Amino acid sequence: MYTAVEGSRVPIRMWADPTSVEDQAMRQLHNVANLPWVHGVAVMPDVHYGKGATVGSVIAMRDAVSPAAVGVDIGCGMSAVRTSLTAADLPDDLLKLRRRIESAVPVGFGLHKTPVNPAKVHGVGGWDAFWKSFGDLHPGVQDLHDRASRQIGSLGGGNHFIEVCLEQGGDDEGRVWLMLHSGSRNIGKELAERHMAVARKLPHNADLPDPDLAVFVAGTPEMQAYRRDLFWAQDYAARNRATMVALVKQALKDVVPRTTFDDAISCHHN
Secondary structure (H helix, E strand, C coil), rough: CCEEEEECCCCCEEEEEEEHHCCCHHHHHHHHHHCCCCEEEEEEEECCCCCCEEEEEEEEEECCCCCCCCCCCCEEEEEEEEEECCCHHHHCCCCCHHHHHHCCCCCCCCCCCCCCCHCCCCCCCHHHHHHHHHHHHHHHHHHHHHHHHHHHCCCCCCCCEEEEECCCCCCCCCCCEEEEEEEEHHHHHHHHHHHHHHHHHHHHCCCCHHHHHHCCECCHHHHHHHHEEEHHHHHHHHHHHHHHHHHHHHHHHHHHHCCCCCEEEEEEEE
C-alpha cells in the first residue's frame, strides 16, 4: 500500500516511507508534482536524489516528456535466462566460470576490440537496418559509431551486474539462472545529455524550479528528434543485453558443455 503525499498539482504516491527519503529527493519530487504537464508521480522503495528528477520514481506526463526523468542510461534493464542445470551440476570451484565470463564481457568503460559477430546473437535480426539508422541520430554523436559498435555486448559500471544465481522455491528450486542488468552504454548517455541541453534552452522551460526538469512537448521538432533517438537507444540497449546473454551462455557451456537454455526474459526500465 502506498502513502499519498500532497503535491501542488498531483499527489505523490510513495511505496516508501516518506520520513526515510532524503530532503533533496523530496524537493525533487515536489518539483515534479508541480510541473504543468504532470499527470501522476509514483515513488519506489529505492528512491534517491538524481539529476532533476529522482532515481526510483515513475513520472506520467501528458503531451510532454522530460529527458532527465527518463535518465541518461536510456533503455537500461534486465535480462534473465533459465538453464537446464541445478546447483549440483555446477563445479565446486566457480573461479573458472567467473574468469570465462569476465573474459567474454568487458566491464566498466571497456569495449570489445572488434564488434561482436551478430551471428552469435540468435533470435535478433535487423542489424544492418539498425546501424544504418545511426546516421539519423543527433549530429553530436556521429563520431561515436565505432565506439558504440564495440560496446555492444559490454556491461558498464555502477549497479550493472552479471549473475549466476539459483531459483528459490517452487518446483524448480535450485535451478541455475543467468541474469544481467545493463543499458545503452556511452551512446545512450551521450544522446540523453545532448537532448537535455536542447530542452533547457526552450522558452517554455524558462521558469521551471530546476532547469534539469526541462521537457519536450508534443507536436514539436524537438520532441520528434528526442523520440527518434530514445527509441534507437532502447533498441541498442536491448541488443546489448541480448549480445551479453549470448556471450555468458557460451561461457557457461565452455565450463559445463551439456547446458541448455530456455528463451531469455528481457525488459527495460528506463
